[in-house]
Amino acid sequence: MDIKGIPLTTFASxxxxxxxxxxxPLVSYPPSNKKSSDGRESLEEVPIRATDTNVVxxxxxxxxxxxxxxxxxxxxxxxxxxxxxxTVAGISGLLFGYDTGVISGxxxxxxxxxxxxxxxxxxxxxxxxxxxxxxxxxxxxGWLADLLGRKRLLMYADGIFVLGSIVMAVARNIxxxxxxxxxxxxxIGLASLIVPMYITELAPAHMRGRLVIIYVVFxxxxxxxxxxxxxxxxxxxxxWRIMMGLGALPALCQLIPLFWTPESPRYLLKQNHVEKxxxxxxxxxxxxxxxxxxxxxxxxxxxxxxxxxxxxQFQRVxxxxxxxxxxxxxxxxxxxxxxxxxxxxxxxxxxxxxxSAILFESVGFKNSIQISIVVGATNFLFTILAFMFIDRIxxxxxxxxxxxxxxxxxxxxxxxxxxxELKKTEWxxxxxxxIIAFLASYAFGIGNIPWQQAELFPMExxxxxxxxxxxxxxxxxxxxxxxxxxxxxxxxxxxxFGLYAGFCFVGLITCxxxxxxxxGMSIEHISILLEKGFWNAVKEQDNKSKNEIKDTY
Ligand SMILES: O[C@H]1[C@H](O)[C@@H](O)[C@H](O)[C@@H](O)[C@H]1O
Numbered sequence: 001m002d003i004k005g006i007p008l009t010t011f012a013s014x015x016x017x018x019x020x021x022x023x024x025p026l027v028s029y030p031p032s033n034k035k036s037s038d039g040r041e042s043l044e045e046v047p048i049r050a051t052d053t054n055v056v057x058x059x060x061x062x063x064x065x066x067x068x069x070x071x072x073x074x075x076x077x078x079x080x081x082x083x084x085x086x087t088v089a090g091i092s093g094l095l096f097g098y099d100t101g102v103i104s105g106x107x108x109x110x111x112x113x114x115x116x117x118x119x120x121x122x123x124x125x126x127x128x129x130x131x132x133x134x135x136x137x138x139x140x141x142g143w144l145a146d147l148l149g150r151k152r153l154l155m156y157a158d159g160i161f162v163l164g165s166i167v168m169a170v171a172r173n174i175x176x177x178x179x180x181x182x183x184x185x186x187x188i189g190l191a192s193l194i195v196p197m198y199i200t201e202l203a204p205a206h207m208r209g210r211l212v213i214i215y216v217v218f219x220x221x222x223x224x225x226x227x228x229x230x231x232x233x234x235x236x237x238x239x240w241r242i243m244m245g246l247g248a249l250p251a252l253c254q255l256i257p258l259f260w261t262p263e264s265p266r267y268l269l270k271q272n273h274v275e276k277x278x279x280x281x282x283x284x285x286x287x288x289x290x291x292x293x294x295x296x297x298x299x300x301x302x303x304x305x306x307x308x309x310x311x312x313q314f315q316r317v318x319x320x321x322x323x324x325x326x327x328x329x330x331x332x333x334x335x336x337x338x339x340x341x342x343x344x345x346x347x348x349x350x351x352x353x354x355x356s357a358i359l360f361e362s363v364g365f366k367n368s369i370q371i372s373i374v375v376g377a378t379n380f381l382f383t384i385l386a387f388m389f390i391d392r393i394x395x396x397x398x399x400x401x402x403x404x405x406x407x408x409x410x411x412x413x414x415x416x417x418x419x420x421e422l423k424k425t426e427w428x429x430x431x432x433x434x435i436i437a438f439l440a441s442y443a444f445g446i447g448n449i450p451w452q453q454a455e456l457f458p459m460e461x462x463x464x465x466x467x468x469x470x471x472x473x474x475x476x477x478x479x480x481x482x483x484x485x486x487x488x489x490x491x492x493x494x495x496x497f498g499l500y501a502g503f504c505f506v507g508l509i510t511c512x513x514x515x516x517x518x519x520g521m522s523i524e525h526i527s528i529l530l531e532k533g534f535w536n537a538v539k540e541q542d543n544k545s546k547n548e549i550k551d552t553y
Pocket of ligand 1: 344
């Protein structure tokens with residue numbers, strides 16, 4: 001059974017498709033130019049079923065039937081366009097990383113430029129305005145991604161970034177600086193919701209992991225740039241204005257190419273813009289024959305639930321909300337997405353990153369700013385390593401291995417603090433090495449995997465679900481960075497790092513029992529897998545060989 005030589009077993013073996021599904025039309029071909037009354041393109045042309053054999057198709061209107069049926073699925077060449085699109089979208093990560101990393105350096109040089117020296121409360125307010133706004137925009141903007149589309153919302157986020165950066169750079173008082181930080185945070189929250197979703201919806205299954213990590217490479221790259229600028233501007237008066245204003249640059253660099261960037265194919269399909277999807281897919285797969293493109297579109301279409309399109313916008317959001325909570329597989333997706341984000345943040349990573357200079361100074365290092373650059377560089381380099389290996393090793397395995405190393409590193413760090421308290425100063429090197437080891441394993445696993453969140457959700461609840469998990473990320477960020485210094489005082493450094501090790505242990509166990517391997521699976525199949533329950537899904541995937549898991553889209 002195949003469509004134009006495309007072995008359907010490639011698709012069918014990867015999940016147990018019920019028999020009746022094979023009789024459902026998978027795709028309509030050729031895509032029609034006909035518009036329905038609401039302006040949408042019609043889907044009513046020739047329906048192709050998975051049970052149809054020897055279907056031969058062509059995109060050429062003068063030659064509707066391509067007689068040269070390929071013997072096998074031959075076109076796996078993917079054009080570099082997909083890398084360009086993911087990179088353009090990923091630039092938002094630079095703003096995320098830059099704006100969260102630059103604040104500690106900026107606060108150190110602001111002095112009395114805003115009227116008087118900043119109190120600790122004011123510093124806290126300026127710092128937390130960004131993650132707080134990101135949290136609010138994550139919770140409230142999921143439905144906007146469905147209303148306006150992924151690309152349009154990303155363009156708005158860029159406008160917000162530019163505005164926020166200008167407000168911060170020209171601020172004359174604390175309230176204006178806080179307002180600027182809030183505006184930028186709103187943009188960061190929006191982008192952290194949309195970018196991973198946009199890339200996920202665009203990517204072929206076997207390279208989705210890598211393409212989404214591009215975003216995290218930009219985040220950690222932005223943080224590294226920020227830490228380096230913090231060092232460079234350490235003694236420059238009013239230099240903080242340049243540091244804050246520079247954030248507008250990447251936003252502008254992203255905004256321009258976005259005009260030529262297509263909307264996400266899955267979003268377009270949801271809007272019934274089938275012809276546009278064919279064009280995008282043909283550009284991503286330059287060697288694919290029309291029948292193969294039709295097949296790929298069918299794979300995506302088959303798993304999408306169009307029922308959510310009915311009603312007005314309010315009803316659709318309400319419908320998505322109900323489906324998110326009432327459908328067991330959606331609840332499982334939401335649990336995994338939120339728990340992974342919480343695991344990431346409660347590992348204590350940002351406490352270590354944001355306060356690394358203070359941390360290293362307190363254990364006796366003089367060159368603490370340079371050491372914080374090493375910390376940033378470790379995070380960046382190991383994210384690149386994850387980029388290279390994620391689709392080969394798989395998310396689950398990477399996560400289980402790296403979480404184990406994180407627990408060991410944090411425990412060693414806690415022990416080193418114990419000896420430092422006993423005035424054994426040479427243990428500071430153990431502290432340094434353990435923190436670097438922690439960040440390396442963090443960046444390789446939990447630092448990037450939660451951002452694969454969009455793949456967990458079916459289309460009808462994706463925007464809403466990822467909105468919630470993004471909000472969990474930012475609430476965790478806020479809680480951890482706001483409590484770190486207090487915890488170091490109240491429960492000591494040993495207690496603080498011991499507690500983070502404990503959180504990671506809980507994360508590891510939860511991961512073991514609930515997070516199945518998803519590498520190479522089509523996002524439409526992931527929710528089908530999760531219908532079986534956490535542990536059944538984990539076992540089913542573990543029992544499959546890597547090749548069996550592979551889907552084309
Ligand atoms: O994935 C990113 C990355 O790991 C960053 O280094 C961290 O600061 C963020 O909070 C996290 O979401």
